[in-house]
Amino acid sequence: MALPAQKLTATETLLSSLSLPTAGCTRAAREAALARLQEMGVPGRRDEYWKYTRPDTLIAPEAPSAATFDAGEPMMFDAVERLKIVFVDGVFDAEASDPLELEGVQIERIEDICCKDIHWAKDLYGVLEARGQAPVPRPLAALNTAFAADGVAIHVTGTPSKPISLIYQHASETSDAILHHVIRVESGAEVTILENGPAASRFNKCMEIDIADGGTLHHVRAQGRDHERRAVTHIFTRLGEGSVYKSFTLTVNGVLTRNEQVIELTGDDAVAHVAGACVGDGDFHHDDTVFITHDAVGCESRQVFKKVLRNGATGVFQGKILVKPGAQKTDGYQISQSLLLDDDSQFLAKPELEIYADDVACSHGSTSGAIDETALFYLRSRGVPHKEATNLLTLAFLAEAVDEIEDKSLAEDIVSRLDGWLARRT
C-alpha cells in the first residue's frame, strides 16, 4: 500500500539526509531494514502508536541542539566494578573504554564483525527487530538497523565476573547518534548489562537480545540528565526455555524519551520483568511503550512502571500483553502509575491485554494521583517536615519499580539519584 503523501514526504526528507554504511556482513540486513522503513514510512502524529508522543523531532533530518550538562556529581555506577565501553556522541572511544576482554564473554564492535562472512551476530542483527515489526510497525527501529553507525556485539558464553557497562557520553550540542547492539546469551550463561548517560543531543538506540534456554540477562539503565536531549530506544528480547530477562530503567529529565521494549517469550517457563522509574518536570515528556508476547507455556511477565511528574510534565505508558493460542499457564502482570505533584502534569496510559489461551492469569492496573494527604499528615504529625515527608512518600511510590532491581547496590545507586532529584526540586 502506498504511503500517504505527508508520510512519504517526511520519509523521503529524512532518508535524503542519511546514507547507508557500506559495511560487509550487516549490509544485507541494513538494506532489508531500509526497505522495511520505506514501506512503513516514518512515524507520524496520526499513527495510533504515536498518539501521545510527537515524533517530529525524532524524524527531522537534523537533530535539535541540546546543551551538554555537568551534573556535578559522580557518574552513575561509578562505584561499581565493571567493564566499561564508552561511546562519545555515539562513537566508540577505545581510549576511554576498558580492553574488551572478560572471561565468559566476547565483545566486538559491530564495525569489526562487518567484514567477517560468518559470525553469530549475523543471525541476530536486524532479525529480532524485523520480527518485532508486527503487529505494530516500529519504523525508528528499522531506521536504526539500517543506519546505525556503531555498536557492539556481546556474546555471553559463561558468567562474567562483572557487569558490562555501556556508557554514553554527550559532547557535542548537535550530535545525532545511532547505536545498535546485539547480545546473545548462551544456555546457562548469565550477565548484567548496564547502560548510562545522555548519549547525544538526539539518540536512537536499538538493542537486540537473544537469550538461549536457561540463560539470564539483567539490565539496568539510567538515562542521562541533560535536559534538552531526545532519545528513542528499542530493546527487542527473545527468551528461550527457562530463561530470565530483568530490565530496569531510570529516567531523570530529558525533554523527550521514548523507550520501547518488545519481548517475546518463546520457550516454556521463561521469565521477563521490565520496570521503569521516571521523574521529570517542565517540558519533560517520557513514554514507555512495552509489547510482551507470550508464545510458550508457563511463562511469567511483569511490567512495573512508575512516573513522578510535576510542573506540566507528561508521562505516557502503552503496555500490551499478548497471549498466543496455546500459551497456557501464562502469568502476566502489568502496573503503570503516576504521581502527579501538581495539577499541570499529565499521565496518559493505554494498558492492553489480548488473550487467546484459556488457562492464564493476567492482571493490569493503571492509576494516577496526587500525594496521599492522610499519609502526609501522619508523617508531619510525627515531626517530619513537609518537604521531607513529600520526598519520603515519593520514593515510597517509586519503590515497587526500584525493587525490581535484584542487585541491591545498584538499587541503592538508583535511589540516591532519585534522592538527588527530589532534593534539587522541592
Place this chain on the structure above:
Amino acid sequence: MLTIKNLHVKLEEEDKQILKGVDLTVEAGKVHAIMGPNGSGKSTLSYVLSGRDGYEVTEGSAELEGMDLLEMEPEERAAAGLFLAFQYPVEIPGVGNMTFLRTALNAQRKARGEEELSAADFLKEVRAKAKTLKIDADMLKRPVNVGFSGGEKKRNEILQMAMLAPKMCILDETDSGLDVDAMKLVAEGVNALRDAGRGFLVITHYQRLLDHIKPDVVHIMADGRIVKTGGPELALEVENNGYADILAEVN
C-alpha cells in the same frame, strides 16, 4: 502544659460548627480523659490540636507551654512536644517502619537544635522499647502499618510515642478495635511513660480503658463543649448510666 481557651472550630468546606467553646487545661504530670457521645467533637479537638487540614479555628486559643499551637505547622507542633496517637493509624506502603521512626525522631531533634541520634543508638533504643510492647523485629522492618492487625497498629502508635518522648500526648480512641489483652499492653505502654513532666489527654468512648490508664481528671464533652468535669468517678457514672443523665442534668 496544654491550655485551651474558648476554642471554636468549624469545618472548612461546610459551614458546620464542631467545637463551640472548649476550655481545657492539662497540667504536666496529669492524665485527663475526655469522654462523650459520638459526634461530640472529641476527635476534631485532637485533629485541630495536631494541625490537620480541613478545620478553621474561628475563635479561641490553644497553647502548649505558652506557645501558640494554632500558628504552628504540624511538624513544628510535634517538635515542640505534641503527639497524637491516631484512632486510625495510617498505612504507608514503601516506607519502612524503622526508616519512618528514625526520620521522625531525627527531624524533631534537628528542629530542636539537638544532635541526630546515630543509627546504632537508635537501633538499640527502638529494639528495647519494641520488646516491652511485644513488637517483633519483623514488624519494625515492614512498611508503616501495612498488614498490621488493629492491635499491632495501636502498639505501633505507642512505640512511636515512646521513641519520640513527647511532652503532651493525645490518645484518640486508642482502645477502639482492641481486645482486652491488647488494651492492657497498650495501657502498660502508656503508663510507663507517665511522669511528672508529661501531660496526657485520653479520648475514649468507654470507661474500660480508664481502668488501665487511671485518669486524674475526667471531662464529658457534648455538642462541641466540655459540659462536665470531675474525678475518675465521673467515668464510672457514664459507664453505669450512659450519657443521657449527665446531658439532661447539664441542659
